[in-house]
Amino acid sequence: MTTPPPVLTPAGLEPAFDLATYYPMLIFAAVILSMACGIVAATHIPFLKPRNPTKTKQMPYESGMDPIGSARMQFDVKFYLIAILFLVFDVELLFLYPWAVSAYNTTGGWQSRYGDLVFLEILAFMVTLTLAYLYAWRKGVFQWR
Amino acid sequence: MVEFGFPAFLVLSAFLFACGLTCLATKRNAIGILMGVELILNAANLNFVAAARFVPTFRLEGQVFAVLVIVLAAAEAAVALAIFLNFYNNHATVNVENATDLKG
Amino acid sequence: MTFHDALFLILATASAVSALGVVVSSSIIRSAIWLLFMLMGVSGLYFFLGAEFLGAAQLIVYVGGTMVLVVFGGMLTTRGPFDHVPVGLVGWVLGGGLSLALFALLVQASLSFVSHPRTDTALPGTGPLGLTLLGVPETPGQTAYLLPFEIVSIHLLVVLIAAAYLARAKRRPTSTHPEADHG
Numbered sequence: 001m002t003t004p005p006p007v008l009t010p011a012g013l014e015p016a017f018d019l020a021t022y023y024p025m026l027i028f029a030a031v032i033l034s035m036a037c038g039i040v041a042a043t044h045i046p047f048l049k050p051r052n053p054t055k056t057k058q059m060p061y062e063s064g065m066d067p068i069g070s071a072r073m074q075f076d077v078k079f080y081l082i083a084i085l086f087l088v089f090d091v092e093l094l095f096l097y098p099w100a101v102s103a104y105n106t107t108g109g110w111q112s113r114y115g116d117l118v119f120l121e122i123l124a125f126m127v128t129l130t131l132a133y134l135y136a137w138r139k140g141v142f143q144w145r
Numbered sequence: 146m147v148e149f150g151f152p153a154f155l156v157l158s159a160f161l162f163a164c165g166l167t168c169l170a171t172k173r174n175a176i177g178i179l180m181g182v183e184l185i186l187n188a189a190n191l192n193f194v195a196a197a198r199f200v201p202t203f204r205l206e207g208q209v210f211a212v213l214v215i216v217l218a219a220a221e222a223a224v225a226l227a228i229f230l231n232f233y234n235n236h237a238t239v240n241v242e243n244a245t246d247l248k249g
Numbered sequence: 250m251t252f253h254d255a256l257f258l259i260l261a262t263a264s265a266v267s268a269l270g271v272v273v274s275s276s277i278i279r280s281a282i283w284l285l286f287m288l289m290g291v292s293g294l295y296f297f298l299g300a301e302f303l304g305a306a307q308l309i310v311y312v313g314g315t316m317v318l319v320v321f322g323g324m325l326t327t328r329g330p331f332d333h334v335p336v337g338l339v340g341w342v343l344g345g346g347l348s349l350a351l352f353a354l355l356v357q358a359s360l361s362f363v364s365h366p367r368t369d370t371a372l373p374g375t376g377p378l379g380l381t382l383l384g385v386p387e388t389p390g391q392t393a394y395l396l397p398f399e400i401v402s403i404h405l406l407v408v409l410i411a412a413a414y415l416a417r418a419k420r421r422p423t424s425t426h427p428e429a430d431h432g
Contacts, residue, residue, distance in 0.1 A: 007371050079321055081413060083317055084413065098382065132409035
Protein backbone atom coordinates (compact mmCIF):
# COMPACT_ATOMS: atom_id res chain seq x y z
CA MET A 1 0.00 0.00 0.00
CA THR A 2 1.61 3.22 -1.16
CA THR A 3 1.17 6.60 0.44
CA PRO A 4 -1.43 8.60 -1.51
CA PRO A 5 -0.51 11.98 -3.01
CA PRO A 6 -1.15 15.25 -1.13
CA VAL A 7 -4.69 16.64 -1.15
CA LEU A 8 -5.80 20.23 -1.77
CA THR A 9 -7.56 21.67 1.27
CA PRO A 10 -8.77 25.23 1.99
CA ALA A 11 -5.53 25.72 3.93
CA GLY A 12 -3.42 24.72 0.95
CA LEU A 13 -1.74 21.51 -0.20
CA GLU A 14 -1.56 19.10 2.73
CA PRO A 15 -0.27 15.52 2.95
CA ALA A 16 -3.06 12.93 2.90
CA PHE A 17 -4.02 11.31 6.19
CA ASP A 18 -1.69 8.42 6.87
CA LEU A 19 -1.99 6.25 9.95
CA ALA A 20 1.68 5.29 9.70
CA THR A 21 2.68 8.83 10.71
CA TYR A 22 0.95 8.20 14.04
CA TYR A 23 3.42 5.47 14.97
CA PRO A 24 4.12 7.00 18.45
CA MET A 25 0.61 5.86 19.39
CA LEU A 26 1.66 2.31 18.51
CA ILE A 27 4.68 2.60 20.82
CA PHE A 28 2.36 4.02 23.52
CA ALA A 29 -0.06 1.10 23.10
CA ALA A 30 2.81 -1.40 23.21
CA VAL A 31 4.20 0.10 26.43
CA ILE A 32 0.74 0.14 28.08
CA LEU A 33 0.00 -3.44 26.99
CA SER A 34 3.34 -4.78 28.19
CA MET A 35 2.91 -3.00 31.53
CA ALA A 36 -0.60 -4.40 31.98
CA CYS A 37 0.42 -7.91 30.96
CA GLY A 38 3.51 -7.74 33.16
CA ILE A 39 1.47 -6.71 36.20
CA VAL A 40 -1.07 -9.47 35.59
CA ALA A 41 1.70 -12.02 35.12
CA ALA A 42 3.58 -10.90 38.22
CA THR A 43 0.48 -11.08 40.41
CA HIS A 44 -1.27 -14.17 39.04
CA ILE A 45 1.37 -16.70 37.92
CA PRO A 46 2.03 -19.18 40.75
CA PHE A 47 5.56 -19.23 42.21
CA LEU A 48 6.03 -15.70 40.83
CA LYS A 49 3.36 -13.94 42.84
CA PRO A 50 3.98 -13.08 46.49
CA ARG A 51 1.61 -15.00 48.73
CA ASN A 52 1.03 -13.81 52.29
CA PRO A 53 -2.73 -13.61 52.90
CA THR A 54 -3.98 -11.97 56.07
CA LYS A 55 -7.58 -11.40 57.11
CA THR A 56 -7.48 -7.69 56.29
CA LYS A 57 -6.01 -8.30 52.85
CA GLN A 58 -8.83 -10.69 51.97
CA MET A 59 -11.49 -8.01 52.45
CA PRO A 60 -13.04 -6.51 49.31
CA TYR A 61 -12.28 -2.98 50.54
CA GLU A 62 -9.62 -2.31 53.11
CA SER A 63 -11.58 0.70 54.29
CA GLY A 64 -15.26 1.31 53.71
CA MET A 65 -18.39 -0.78 53.65
CA ASP A 66 -18.52 -4.36 52.48
CA PRO A 67 -20.66 -4.67 49.33
CA ILE A 68 -24.32 -5.64 49.81
CA GLY A 69 -25.66 -8.35 47.51
CA SER A 70 -24.23 -9.42 44.18
CA ALA A 71 -23.03 -7.12 41.42
CA ARG A 72 -24.55 -9.52 38.86
CA MET A 73 -28.06 -8.31 39.55
CA GLN A 74 -30.59 -7.56 36.86
CA PHE A 75 -30.69 -3.97 35.66
CA ASP A 76 -33.74 -1.78 35.25
CA VAL A 77 -35.15 -1.02 31.82
CA LYS A 78 -34.85 2.73 32.54
CA PHE A 79 -31.12 2.55 31.78
CA TYR A 80 -31.95 1.06 28.40
CA LEU A 81 -34.30 3.92 27.51
CA ILE A 82 -31.66 6.49 28.38
CA ALA A 83 -29.16 4.56 26.24
CA ILE A 84 -31.54 4.65 23.25
CA LEU A 85 -31.96 8.43 23.59
CA PHE A 86 -28.19 8.82 23.79
CA LEU A 87 -27.74 6.68 20.68
CA VAL A 88 -30.19 8.74 18.61
CA PHE A 89 -28.42 11.99 19.41
CA ASP A 90 -25.06 10.31 18.87
CA VAL A 91 -26.21 9.56 15.34
CA GLU A 92 -27.46 13.13 14.93
CA LEU A 93 -23.94 14.30 15.79
CA LEU A 94 -22.57 11.94 13.15
CA PHE A 95 -24.55 13.82 10.48
CA LEU A 96 -24.12 17.32 11.87
CA TYR A 97 -20.33 17.10 12.01
CA PRO A 98 -19.65 16.74 8.26
CA TRP A 99 -22.14 19.55 7.64
CA ALA A 100 -20.38 21.79 10.15
CA VAL A 101 -17.02 21.10 8.49
CA SER A 102 -18.21 22.30 5.09
CA ALA A 103 -20.97 24.78 6.01
CA TYR A 104 -18.73 27.88 6.03
CA ASN A 105 -16.19 26.58 3.54
CA THR A 106 -16.54 28.80 0.48
CA THR A 107 -14.25 26.88 -1.88
CA GLY A 108 -16.04 25.46 -4.91
CA GLY A 109 -18.73 28.15 -4.81
CA TRP A 110 -21.45 25.67 -3.86
CA GLN A 111 -23.07 28.08 -1.39
CA SER A 112 -24.46 30.43 -4.04
CA ARG A 113 -26.49 27.58 -5.56
CA TYR A 114 -27.16 25.23 -2.66
CA GLY A 115 -26.52 27.25 0.52
CA ASP A 116 -30.14 27.94 1.56
CA LEU A 117 -31.28 24.47 0.51
CA VAL A 118 -28.59 22.76 2.61
CA PHE A 119 -29.51 24.91 5.62
CA LEU A 120 -33.18 23.94 5.25
CA GLU A 121 -32.25 20.26 4.98
CA ILE A 122 -30.28 20.38 8.19
CA LEU A 123 -33.15 22.25 9.85
CA ALA A 124 -35.60 19.55 8.70
CA PHE A 125 -33.26 16.87 10.05
CA MET A 126 -33.06 18.53 13.46
CA VAL A 127 -36.84 19.13 13.60
CA THR A 128 -37.41 15.43 12.85
CA LEU A 129 -35.22 14.40 15.75
CA THR A 130 -36.83 17.02 18.01
CA LEU A 131 -40.17 15.32 17.30
CA ALA A 132 -38.68 12.06 18.52
CA TYR A 133 -37.38 13.85 21.60
CA LEU A 134 -40.82 15.34 22.32
CA TYR A 135 -42.43 11.90 21.96
CA ALA A 136 -39.96 10.43 24.45
CA TRP A 137 -40.68 13.36 26.79
CA ARG A 138 -44.46 12.85 26.60
CA LYS A 139 -43.95 9.11 27.06
CA GLY A 140 -42.23 9.82 30.37
CA VAL A 141 -38.80 8.46 29.51
CA PHE A 142 -37.17 11.23 31.55
CA GLN A 143 -39.08 10.46 34.72
CA TRP A 144 -36.85 8.35 36.95
CA ARG A 145 -39.44 6.30 38.72
CA MET B 146 7.36 -10.09 -1.18
CA VAL B 147 3.60 -9.97 -0.80
CA GLU B 148 2.07 -6.53 -0.52
CA PHE B 149 -1.31 -6.10 1.12
CA GLY B 150 -3.84 -4.38 -1.10
CA PHE B 151 -7.50 -4.75 -1.97
CA PRO B 152 -7.54 -8.61 -1.82
CA ALA B 153 -6.14 -8.61 1.73
CA PHE B 154 -9.02 -6.41 2.92
CA LEU B 155 -11.52 -8.60 1.08
CA VAL B 156 -10.13 -11.75 2.73
CA LEU B 157 -10.24 -10.13 6.19
CA SER B 158 -13.82 -9.02 5.59
CA ALA B 159 -14.72 -12.53 4.40
CA PHE B 160 -13.29 -13.87 7.66
CA LEU B 161 -15.34 -11.43 9.74
CA PHE B 162 -18.41 -12.42 7.71
CA ALA B 163 -17.77 -16.12 8.34
CA CYS B 164 -17.39 -15.45 12.09
CA GLY B 165 -20.68 -13.55 12.08
CA LEU B 166 -22.41 -16.36 10.23
CA THR B 167 -21.10 -18.90 12.74
CA CYS B 168 -22.46 -16.68 15.52
CA LEU B 169 -25.87 -16.62 13.84
CA ALA B 170 -25.87 -20.38 13.38
CA THR B 171 -24.58 -21.55 16.76
CA LYS B 172 -25.67 -19.00 19.38
CA ARG B 173 -29.03 -19.63 20.96
CA ASN B 174 -29.02 -16.41 22.97
CA ALA B 175 -30.85 -13.67 21.06
CA ILE B 176 -28.23 -11.06 21.99
CA GLY B 177 -25.48 -13.36 20.72
CA ILE B 178 -27.31 -13.53 17.40
CA LEU B 179 -27.49 -9.72 17.35
CA MET B 180 -23.70 -9.66 17.82
CA GLY B 181 -23.36 -11.97 14.83
CA VAL B 182 -25.38 -9.48 12.78
CA GLU B 183 -23.06 -6.68 13.94
CA LEU B 184 -20.05 -8.73 12.79
CA ILE B 185 -21.60 -9.25 9.36
CA LEU B 186 -22.45 -5.55 9.01
CA ASN B 187 -18.87 -4.63 9.92
CA ALA B 188 -17.55 -7.04 7.30
CA ALA B 189 -19.73 -5.34 4.69
CA ASN B 190 -18.60 -1.92 5.90
CA LEU B 191 -14.94 -2.88 5.67
CA ASN B 192 -15.57 -3.94 2.06
CA PHE B 193 -17.20 -0.59 1.29
CA VAL B 194 -14.32 1.46 2.72
CA ALA B 195 -11.65 -0.70 1.09
CA ALA B 196 -13.47 -0.31 -2.23
CA ALA B 197 -13.61 3.46 -1.67
CA ARG B 198 -9.83 3.43 -1.36
CA PHE B 199 -8.96 1.08 -4.20
CA VAL B 200 -11.71 1.60 -6.80
CA PRO B 201 -11.53 5.12 -8.27
CA THR B 202 -15.22 5.43 -9.19
CA PHE B 203 -16.24 4.46 -5.66
CA ARG B 204 -14.26 7.06 -3.69
CA LEU B 205 -17.22 8.97 -2.26
CA GLU B 206 -19.92 6.31 -2.58
CA GLY B 207 -18.05 3.79 -0.44
CA GLN B 208 -17.83 6.24 2.43
CA VAL B 209 -21.46 7.38 2.11
CA PHE B 210 -22.71 3.78 2.17
CA ALA B 211 -20.48 3.02 5.16
CA VAL B 212 -21.96 5.96 7.11
CA LEU B 213 -25.47 4.79 6.30
CA VAL B 214 -24.64 1.21 7.36
CA ILE B 215 -23.25 2.45 10.70
CA VAL B 216 -26.44 4.44 11.35
CA LEU B 217 -28.75 1.62 10.33
CA ALA B 218 -26.82 -0.85 12.49
CA ALA B 219 -27.33 1.43 15.49
CA ALA B 220 -31.06 1.70 14.76
CA GLU B 221 -31.36 -2.04 14.20
CA ALA B 222 -29.66 -2.78 17.53
CA ALA B 223 -32.02 -0.38 19.37
CA VAL B 224 -35.21 -1.94 17.99
CA ALA B 225 -33.97 -5.54 18.18
CA LEU B 226 -32.99 -5.13 21.84
CA ALA B 227 -36.36 -3.56 22.65
CA ILE B 228 -38.03 -6.63 21.11
CA PHE B 229 -35.73 -8.94 23.10
CA LEU B 230 -36.57 -7.09 26.31
CA ASN B 231 -40.29 -7.60 25.65
CA PHE B 232 -39.66 -11.25 24.87
CA TYR B 233 -37.68 -11.58 28.09
CA ASN B 234 -40.50 -9.98 30.07
CA ASN B 235 -42.98 -12.51 28.70
CA HIS B 236 -40.85 -15.67 28.74
CA ALA B 237 -38.12 -14.90 31.34
CA THR B 238 -35.48 -16.06 28.83
CA VAL B 239 -33.77 -14.86 25.65
CA ASN B 240 -33.24 -18.35 24.25
CA VAL B 241 -34.56 -18.22 20.69
CA GLU B 242 -35.65 -21.88 20.89
CA ASN B 243 -38.49 -20.71 23.14
CA ALA B 244 -39.86 -18.23 20.59
CA THR B 245 -42.51 -20.61 19.33
CA ASP B 246 -45.70 -18.65 20.06
CA LEU B 247 -46.47 -18.19 16.36
CA LYS B 248 -45.74 -21.81 15.46
CA GLY B 249 -48.85 -23.52 14.08
CA MET C 250 7.86 -5.73 4.61
CA THR C 251 7.08 -2.06 4.95
CA PHE C 252 5.75 -0.34 8.04
CA HIS C 253 2.35 -0.06 6.31
CA ASP C 254 2.18 -3.82 5.87
CA ALA C 255 3.13 -4.42 9.49
CA LEU C 256 0.44 -1.98 10.59
CA PHE C 257 -2.15 -3.75 8.46
CA LEU C 258 -1.08 -7.13 9.84
CA ILE C 259 -1.38 -5.90 13.45
CA LEU C 260 -4.82 -4.37 12.93
CA ALA C 261 -6.14 -7.28 10.86
CA THR C 262 -4.88 -9.87 13.36
CA ALA C 263 -6.45 -7.97 16.26
CA SER C 264 -9.80 -7.76 14.46
CA ALA C 265 -9.77 -11.39 13.32
CA VAL C 266 -8.78 -12.78 16.73
CA SER C 267 -11.46 -10.68 18.44
CA ALA C 268 -14.06 -11.86 15.92
CA LEU C 269 -13.12 -15.45 16.73
CA GLY C 270 -13.44 -14.58 20.42
CA VAL C 271 -17.02 -13.38 19.84
CA VAL C 272 -17.84 -16.76 18.33
CA VAL C 273 -16.21 -19.05 20.89
CA SER C 274 -17.04 -17.33 24.19
CA SER C 275 -20.13 -18.78 25.81
CA SER C 276 -20.83 -15.87 28.16
CA ILE C 277 -22.73 -13.06 26.50
CA ILE C 278 -20.83 -10.28 28.27
CA ARG C 279 -17.50 -11.79 27.21
CA SER C 280 -18.75 -11.92 23.63
CA ALA C 281 -19.65 -8.24 23.94
CA ILE C 282 -16.15 -7.34 25.14
CA TRP C 283 -14.57 -9.28 22.26
CA LEU C 284 -16.94 -7.51 19.87
CA LEU C 285 -15.79 -4.19 21.36
CA PHE C 286 -12.18 -5.00 20.46
CA MET C 287 -13.25 -6.18 17.00
CA LEU C 288 -15.00 -2.84 16.40
CA MET C 289 -11.91 -0.94 17.58
CA GLY C 290 -9.72 -2.97 15.22
CA VAL C 291 -12.05 -2.25 12.30
CA SER C 292 -12.02 1.44 13.17
CA GLY C 293 -8.22 1.28 13.12
CA LEU C 294 -8.46 -0.24 9.64
CA TYR C 295 -10.68 2.67 8.54
CA PHE C 296 -8.00 5.08 9.78
CA PHE C 297 -5.42 2.95 7.98
CA LEU C 298 -7.40 3.28 4.74
CA GLY C 299 -7.45 7.06 5.15
CA ALA C 300 -11.15 7.39 6.03
CA GLU C 301 -10.65 9.42 9.22
CA PHE C 302 -14.28 10.46 9.56
CA LEU C 303 -15.51 6.88 9.28
CA GLY C 304 -12.98 5.67 11.83
CA ALA C 305 -14.11 8.35 14.27
CA ALA C 306 -17.79 7.59 13.52
CA GLN C 307 -17.17 3.91 14.17
CA LEU C 308 -15.60 4.76 17.54
CA ILE C 309 -18.31 7.26 18.52
CA VAL C 310 -21.46 5.55 17.28
CA TYR C 311 -20.55 1.86 17.26
CA VAL C 312 -18.16 1.51 20.17
CA GLY C 313 -19.68 4.32 22.25
CA GLY C 314 -23.36 3.85 21.41
CA THR C 315 -24.38 0.53 19.90
CA MET C 316 -22.07 -1.53 22.09
CA VAL C 317 -23.34 0.21 25.24
CA LEU C 318 -26.84 -0.73 24.13
CA VAL C 319 -25.84 -4.36 23.50
CA VAL C 320 -24.07 -4.62 26.87
CA PHE C 321 -27.16 -3.12 28.56
CA GLY C 322 -29.27 -5.70 26.74
CA GLY C 323 -27.02 -8.41 28.10
CA MET C 324 -27.23 -7.07 31.63
CA LEU C 325 -31.00 -6.65 31.44
CA THR C 326 -31.63 -10.21 30.35
CA THR C 327 -29.00 -12.16 32.29
CA ARG C 328 -29.89 -13.38 35.75
CA GLY C 329 -26.68 -15.00 36.89
CA PRO C 330 -23.03 -15.33 35.91
CA PHE C 331 -23.70 -18.81 34.47
CA ASP C 332 -26.86 -17.97 32.56
CA HIS C 333 -25.81 -19.21 29.13
CA VAL C 334 -27.09 -21.84 26.77
CA PRO C 335 -24.53 -24.51 25.77
CA VAL C 336 -24.00 -25.14 22.07
CA GLY C 337 -24.27 -28.73 20.91
CA LEU C 338 -21.62 -30.44 18.81
CA VAL C 339 -24.06 -30.77 15.89
CA GLY C 340 -24.60 -27.01 15.92
CA TRP C 341 -20.86 -26.33 15.86
CA VAL C 342 -20.27 -28.80 13.01
CA LEU C 343 -23.18 -27.57 10.90
CA GLY C 344 -22.70 -23.84 11.51
CA GLY C 345 -18.92 -23.98 11.37
CA GLY C 346 -18.93 -26.13 8.24
CA LEU C 347 -21.35 -23.80 6.48
CA SER C 348 -19.28 -20.75 7.42
CA LEU C 349 -16.02 -22.41 6.39
CA ALA C 350 -17.44 -23.32 3.00
CA LEU C 351 -18.67 -19.77 2.47
CA PHE C 352 -15.32 -18.39 3.67
CA ALA C 353 -13.44 -20.54 1.16
CA LEU C 354 -15.74 -19.35 -1.61
CA LEU C 355 -15.29 -15.69 -0.64
CA VAL C 356 -11.50 -16.03 -0.39
CA GLN C 357 -11.41 -17.54 -3.86
CA ALA C 358 -13.49 -14.64 -5.16
CA SER C 359 -11.31 -12.08 -3.34
CA LEU C 360 -8.08 -13.48 -4.74
CA SER C 361 -9.35 -12.91 -8.26
CA PHE C 362 -8.77 -9.21 -7.54
CA VAL C 363 -5.00 -9.75 -7.25
CA SER C 364 -4.56 -8.92 -10.92
CA HIS C 365 -6.78 -5.85 -10.50
CA PRO C 366 -4.93 -2.68 -11.61
CA ARG C 367 -3.48 -0.93 -8.56
CA THR C 368 -5.08 2.44 -8.00
CA ASP C 369 -4.29 4.09 -4.72
CA THR C 370 -5.80 7.55 -4.25
CA ALA C 371 -6.45 9.58 -1.13
CA LEU C 372 -10.07 9.43 0.01
CA PRO C 373 -12.14 12.62 -0.03
CA GLY C 374 -12.30 14.19 3.42
CA THR C 375 -15.16 14.96 5.79
CA GLY C 376 -16.32 18.10 3.99
CA PRO C 377 -17.06 16.54 0.57
CA LEU C 378 -18.68 13.60 2.36
CA GLY C 379 -21.06 15.91 4.25
CA LEU C 380 -21.93 17.91 1.13
CA THR C 381 -22.67 14.71 -0.79
CA LEU C 382 -25.03 13.57 1.97
CA LEU C 383 -26.76 16.98 1.82
CA GLY C 384 -27.39 16.81 -1.92
CA VAL C 385 -24.50 18.94 -3.24
CA PRO C 386 -22.68 16.98 -5.98
CA GLU C 387 -18.86 17.04 -5.71
CA THR C 388 -18.56 17.82 -9.40
CA PRO C 389 -21.57 18.77 -11.58
CA GLY C 390 -23.34 15.68 -12.81
CA GLN C 391 -22.19 13.40 -10.01
CA THR C 392 -24.71 11.56 -7.83
CA ALA C 393 -25.53 13.11 -4.46
CA TYR C 394 -27.22 11.26 -1.63
CA LEU C 395 -29.85 13.59 -0.19
CA LEU C 396 -32.73 11.09 -0.28
CA PRO C 397 -30.93 8.42 1.82
CA PHE C 398 -30.04 11.14 4.33
CA GLU C 399 -33.67 12.26 4.71
CA ILE C 400 -34.88 8.66 4.87
CA VAL C 401 -32.34 8.01 7.61
CA SER C 402 -33.63 10.97 9.61
CA ILE C 403 -37.23 9.68 9.39
CA HIS C 404 -35.94 6.21 10.17
CA LEU C 405 -34.27 7.50 13.34
CA LEU C 406 -37.54 9.15 14.40
CA VAL C 407 -39.43 5.88 13.87
CA VAL C 408 -36.75 3.88 15.69
CA LEU C 409 -36.76 6.12 18.74
CA ILE C 410 -40.55 6.05 18.96
CA ALA C 411 -40.69 2.27 18.43
CA ALA C 412 -37.95 1.49 20.92
CA ALA C 413 -39.41 3.80 23.59
CA TYR C 414 -42.88 2.33 22.99
CA LEU C 415 -41.71 -1.29 23.07
CA ALA C 416 -39.53 -0.90 26.13
CA ARG C 417 -42.28 0.97 28.02
CA ALA C 418 -45.08 -1.45 27.05
CA LYS C 419 -47.23 -2.92 29.80
CA ARG C 420 -45.76 -5.95 31.49
CA ARG C 421 -47.73 -9.14 31.58
CA PRO C 422 -48.91 -9.76 35.17
CA THR C 423 -47.65 -13.36 35.06
CA SER C 424 -44.08 -12.15 34.75
CA THR C 425 -41.69 -14.15 36.87
CA HIS C 426 -40.10 -10.93 38.08
CA PRO C 427 -42.85 -8.93 39.78
CA GLU C 428 -40.34 -6.38 41.10
CA ALA C 429 -39.63 -5.33 37.49
CA ASP C 430 -43.30 -4.55 36.81
CA HIS C 431 -43.44 -0.96 37.89
CA GLY C 432 -41.31 0.22 34.92
